[in-house]
Amino acid sequence: MASQTLSVPAKPRFQLTPRLRKLLPYITISTLGLVILLLFLAPLGYMSLTAFKTIVQVRDPHSQWLPASPINYTYQGVEYPLLLVPTEDGVQELALVKPGREESDYVDPQNPEAGIFTVVGRWRTFEPVYEFNPTTANFPTSWEQVNLGRLFRNTIIIATLGTIGTLLSSVLVAYGFARFRVPGISILFIILISTIILPRQVTLIPTYIFFRTIGWGGTWLPLIVPHFFANAYNVFLLRQYFRSIPRDLDEAATLDGATPWQVLWHVILPQSIPALIAVGLFHFFFAWNDFFEPLVYLQGREDLYTISIGMTQFNNIFNTQPGLAMAASMMAIALPLIMFFLAQRVFVQGIVVTGVEK
Amino acid sequence: MAKKVEQPQGKQAKPRNNLMRREIRWGLLFLSPWLIGFFIFTLLPTLASLVFSFTNYNPLHPDQISFAGLSNYARLFTDPFFRQAIGVTLRFVLISVPFAIIIPLGLALLVNSEHLLGKNLYRTLFFMPSMIPVVVNVMVWRGIMSTETGWLNRMLGVFSIQGPSWFQDERWVLPALTLMGVWGVGNAMIIMLAGLQNVPTELYDAAKVDGATSIQRFRHVTLPIISPIIFYQLVLALIGSFQYFTQAYIVSNGRGDPNGSTMFYNLYLYRTAFNFLDMGYGATLAWVMFVVVLLITIFLFRTQQRWVYYAGGE
Numbered sequence A: 001m002a003s004q005t006l007s008v009p010a011k012p013r014f015q016l017t018p019r020l021r022k023l024l025p026y027i028t029i030s031t032l033g034l035v036i037l038l039l040f041l042a043p044l045g046y047m048s049l050t051a052f053k054t055i056v057q058v059r060d061p062h063s064q065w066l067p068a069s070p071i072n073y074t075y076q077g078v079e080y081p082l083l084l085v086p087t088e089d090g091v092q093e094l095a096l097v098k099p100g101r102e103e104s105d106y107v108d109p110q111n112p113e114a115g116i117f118t119v120v121g122r123w124r125t126f127e128p129v130y131e132f133n134p135t136t137a138n139f140p141t142s143w144e145q146v147n148l149g150r151l152f153r154n155t156i157i158i159a160t161l162g163t164i165g166t167l168l169s170s171v172l173v174a175y176g177f178a179r180f181r182v183p184g185i186s187i188l189f190i191i192l193i194s195t196i197i198l199p200r201q202v203t204l205i206p207t208y209i210f211f212r213t214i215g216w217g218g219t220w221l222p223l224i225v226p227h228f229f230a231n232a233y234n235v236f237l238l239r240q241y242f243r244s245i246p247r248d249l250d251e252a253a254t255l256d257g258a259t260p261w262q263v264l265w266h267v268i269l270p271q272s273i274p275a276l277i278a279v280g281l282f283h284f285f286f287a288w289n290d291f292f293e294p295l296v297y298l299q300g301r302e303d304l305y306t307i308s309i310g311m312t313q314f315n316n317i318f319n320t321q322p323g324l325a326m327a328a329s330m331m332a333i334a335l336p337l338i339m340f341f342l343a344q345r346v347f348v349q350g351i352v353v354t355g356v357e358k
Numbered sequence B: 001m002a003k004k005v006e007q008p009q010g011k012q013a014k015p016r017n018n019l020m021r022r023e024i025r026w027g028l029l030f031l032s033p034w035l036i037g038f039f040i041f042t043l044l045p046t047l048a049s050l051v052f053s054f055t056n057y058n059p060l061h062p063d064q065i066s067f068a069g070l071s072n073y074a075r076l077f078t079d080p081f082f083r084q085a086i087g088v089t090l091r092f093v094l095i096s097v098p099f100a101i102i103i104p105l106g107l108a109l110l111v112n113s114e115h116l117l118g119k120n121l122y123r124t125l126f127f128m129p130s131m132i133p134v135v136v137n138v139m140v141w142r143g144i145m146s147t148e149t150g151w152l153n154r155m156l157g158v159f160s161i162q163g164p165s166w167f168q169d170e171r172w173v174l175p176a177l178t179l180m181g182v183w184g185v186g187n188a189m190i191i192m193l194a195g196l197q198n199v200p201t202e203l204y205d206a207a208k209v210d211g212a213t214s215i216q217r218f219r220h221v222t223l224p225i226i227s228p229i230i231f232y233q234l235v236l237a238l239i240g241s242f243q244y245f246t247q248a249y250i251v252s253n254g255r256g257d258p259n260g261s262t263m264f265y266n267l268y269l270y271r272t273a274f275n276f277l278d279m280g281y282g283a284t285l286a287w288v289m290f291v292v293v294l295l296i297t298i299f300l301f302r303t304q305q306r307w308v309y310y311a312g313g314e
Helices: A002-007 A018-051 A055-059 A138-146 A148-179 A185-197 A200-213 A221-229 A232-243 A247-255 A260-271 A273-289 A292-297 A312-316 A322-349 B002-012 B016-052 B071-076 B080-112 B119-131 B134-144 B151-158 B173-182 B186-197 B201-209 B214-242 B246-251 B265-275 B279-307
Strands: A068-070 A072-075 A078-087 A090-098 A103-107 A117-120 A130-132
Touching: A018 A322, A018 B080, A018 B119, A018 B134, A018 B151, A055 A068, A055 A322, A072 A090, A078 A103, A138 A148, A138 A312, A138 A322, A148 A185, A148 A221, A148 A232, A148 A260, A148 A273, A148 A322, A148 B016, A185 A232, A185 B016, A185 B214, A185 B279, A200 A221, A200 A292, A200 B016, A200 B265, A200 B279, A221 A292, A221 B016, A232 A273, A232 B214, A247 A260, A260 A273, A273 A322, A273 B119, A273 B186, A312 A322, A312 B134, A322 B119, A322 B134, B016 B279, B071 B279, B080 B119, B080 B173, B080 B186, B080 B214, B080 B265, B119 B186, B134 B173, B134 B246, B173 B246, B186 B214, B201 B214, B214 B279, B246 B265, B265 B279
Parallel strands: none
Antiparallel strands: A068 A130, A072 A078, A078 A090, A090 A103, A103 A117
């Protein structure tokens, strides 16, 4: 009694058993998480379900959640639609043989020998009977239509090379900004940040003309090579991260005779693995999703197209072919998804608690 | 610490200058990839485009380029589309930036919570949508927000709310784009999660021993430690909103539909430069945007001493 009063002072509260009190945070947080997650993933659900729908199913005025089609029942060689008809014996699945305004003629598929009978009620207000009827045809069709295989190969090559480039260069530059007292370095840093906020349209025309002049127009080089010269976003993130690592450690290493390379390699990088993986992933997905630059630099070279711009034609036919668009979308996000699942483990393992006390 | 540094110096009697010069050399070496890249891919093109902003440059007739003085800049004051584009962009910044901070932080706290069962799965699943190409993103949300068959309006219908025609309604298209943007907070969430996991557990333990509640621990331990990350995110979100382009371009096929309500600044700039090939005025628009965004960022950096905490010191 005394201990309970201590743990819950002042306000009288609903008493919980100790076990439930221990479980309660798990139940609350996990339920909350699940609800948020379901809302968050609903669009993916929409995408997945639509990908298995035919155009008729998408346009169905009764618009089913699942890819489903109305069932017909064949009676004496003719197909009739099955409806959910409210009768005296409850709602029954009946085939509509002869529609009328206020009453219609039906046949019971359970008991066709009974023949045609009449039920009063407007048939238009009755729901059709649906059966789960997905189509997989959207996948091969959309794959062929935009040559997804080639788009994948192109995008993977560009994304991989760019990721290597940006990791190498951004780590070096971020380290330089985080730890070295170079005169004017704060001004340089402000300049670096300005390049983030510099609208890329500012540099686009002259850069485009430059790349054309040196013969890189219609190649992947403009999409890859600039990433070997560090990227302001990544430098900024890594520098913020490096700066949150206490300086005592690298000062101690320096006093022990470590060169800056060794400090970077043995002190800074091991503590920054989450940030490094984050940067690597972000760049890969950036390259995977980038829209503007491939559009500008690969114009007219359809054989070099990336996923993003290769998929635009589905956006234009979306209203007529949502199933195709969603099927292609599912395939386009499969690889990043697998990659992230694999990297996730490294990501979690790679978290090194910073050794402030050591 | 300071004493230790001075000791070897005193013994070897080397001037401080030598050490400093070495540090400068190393620093420049590490900075060099960016310095070179900055010169080739940023500085020169930016200056070139500044020059363009004082001309009537048209790529179809590059030989007819002539000096236009300040006329491009004077044109800003009489250009109704310029004013409209600024209005759209500012409204979008006000609507979307708070979401771009609070939602990823909330999600990061959620997936970092010791009370969440299956954390790793949640992290992956919350991140997943941000890997989706923008084109796909737009297509999916078009479907979700479709007036008649979209899931969003059907869900609202369950609560007897008549949902708007999101992308067709000029009052609702910016909230719709913001909602679409919430789907892409995975990157920000991961960055904030990395920050949360970097908070030394000793600090939490110490706070617990001192009797701090979980809200106090969040306010006085978590927030200060991750404040550099929040600052980083705030800057990026502001800049991202000011430079919003691709989604608006895809949603409206580059026309700013409906009725100019998605004619974002960058979209207007793009149209001016690449559709109407008025690259002189386009360069002017780009430079104005650059200066405005730069001023805002400098202002933010000025405020950071007040609320951003660096464990590594300045």
